[in-house]
Amino acid sequence: MLRPVALLLIFLASSPALAVETMRIAMSEARTEVQVSGQGLAFGTDTEDATFHPLGARQVTVRRKGRKLEVNGAPVVGDAVRFRAGALSYDAGVPGDEPLRAGDMQVRGDVVVRLYRDGLQLINVIPLEDYLTAVLGSEMPVSFPAEALKAQAVAARTYALQKKLEAYGSAFYLGSSVLHQVYGGVNREDPRTRAAVEATRGEVLTYELAPIEAYFHASCGGRTESGQAALQRDLPYLQAVECPCGKLPASRWSADVSEAELRSALSGSPEGLRIAGRTGTRRVSRVTTADGTTLDGARFRQRLGYTKLKSLDFEVEKTAHGYSFTGRGYGHGAGLCQWGAKALADGGWEYREILSHYYPGAELQQLY
Incomplete structure (x- = not known):
């Protein structure tokens, strides 16, 4: 049975005008210039109850000029500007549904371009669903x-x-x-x-x-x-449980890693590389080498690359050309x-x- 959770409603809408639950997603960063395009493009301030003004153009260029923003060469007030496609057909406070493109992504909702570090940042304000x-x-x-x-x-x-x-x-x-x-x-x-x-x-x-x-x-x-x-999150609902994916071919993987790659990951010689510790589910928690170098398993995987070392459930052996890893699973x-x-x-x-x-x-x- 599903039960309503009244206490959680406190943080849902950021203003009374907002009719739907929204997310703010960082899309990407740009240097000092970005193009935004969409049908019926309009702009406003980065607030949920903003009034949007038609731009009369399907595409605009947003530039950073020092600590200021320009839209098609015209200065705008503030450190952020918000764009919406088809703005005139939507209620205030509800991000648009008409897709618009900003940088290399096409998204629904609104796009905010704001000053960020030495360039610009793109943020998608979009209904959660x-x-x-x-x-x-x-x-x-x-x-x-x-x-x-x-x-x-x-x-x-x-x-x-x-x-x-x-x-x-x-x-x-x-x-x-x-x-x-x-x-x-x-x-x-x-x-x-x-x-x-x-x-x-x-x-x-x-x-x-x-x-x-x-x-x-x-x-x-x-x-x-x-x-x-x-x-490193001791949460009662994240416990080790049995899973049928272990029988699937998709859960098996192997990777050949050169000595140079391992030397870079370990910041030293990989000679004598061995698994020195495992968790209760036999995932690698620590690796060591002959010269005494010790590295946490998660850091070792990060340095080698998540797509190379797909999980910490692995075995390793030395080969004529480097090291061979065989494992199960993909992810944490x-x-x-x-x-x-x-x-x-x-x-x-x-x-x-x-x-x-x-x-x-x-x-x-x-x-x-």
Whole structure:
């Protein structure tokens, strides 16, 4: 059963005028100039109740001139300007639905261009459910079963709201890269992802009436990792659980790493490289070398590269040309396993059961 969470409504809308829940997503950074384009392009201040003024052009150039902004050569007041496509057909406080392009991304909602460091920063202000539709298309194959997509939608919504609560009042709440949730804009939307978002609209996972830190990853290799071991986050709903993805070919990987690559990662000789510690799920927690160099497993993976060393569940052996790594899983291993969710959905599980399995102790509740 879903229960309303009245206490969480406190942080939802940033102003009474805002009719929908929105996110502020950092899209990218530009040097000193960026092009913004869209049908019926208009601009206003970076406020939720801004009045938008038609620009009479489908494309404009925003430039930084010292500590000032210019739009098509005309100075604007303040350190940020907000753009909307089709602005005249939308209510104040509700980001536009007509796509617009800023830099190399096409997005729904509004785009803010603001002074940032020595250049410009682009921020997408977008309704949460539209944002999730594109996140799903970026984070999970759209061919996955509907119940797996729904589980991912709830996890992504919960993660986004928790980050918004954490960063409330900041210029943006999340980035658009793998360091946050991958967000590719309009090009990553799909009818199946929109259906999954709509089917779970407003549903979030909570623990003690607060959105959980709903981490997720591609594949755990057969057993998820605890939040403490994977992320140094000792959270009661991020516990190690069994997962069917370990039987899937997609969970297996191998990588050949040269001695030079290892020397760079270790900042020293890789001679005698060995695994010196493992977590309770047998993920590598520490590596050492013959000269006494010791490196934390997570830092070792970061230095070698996340796409090279796909997880910390690996074995390593020296070869004639370097070192050979063989492993299972892809990602940090905490929370929802996407390939595991697929396997469970293929086996008849519905999304509520999937979420309960990967986030034990969390409650699924209707936030709005």
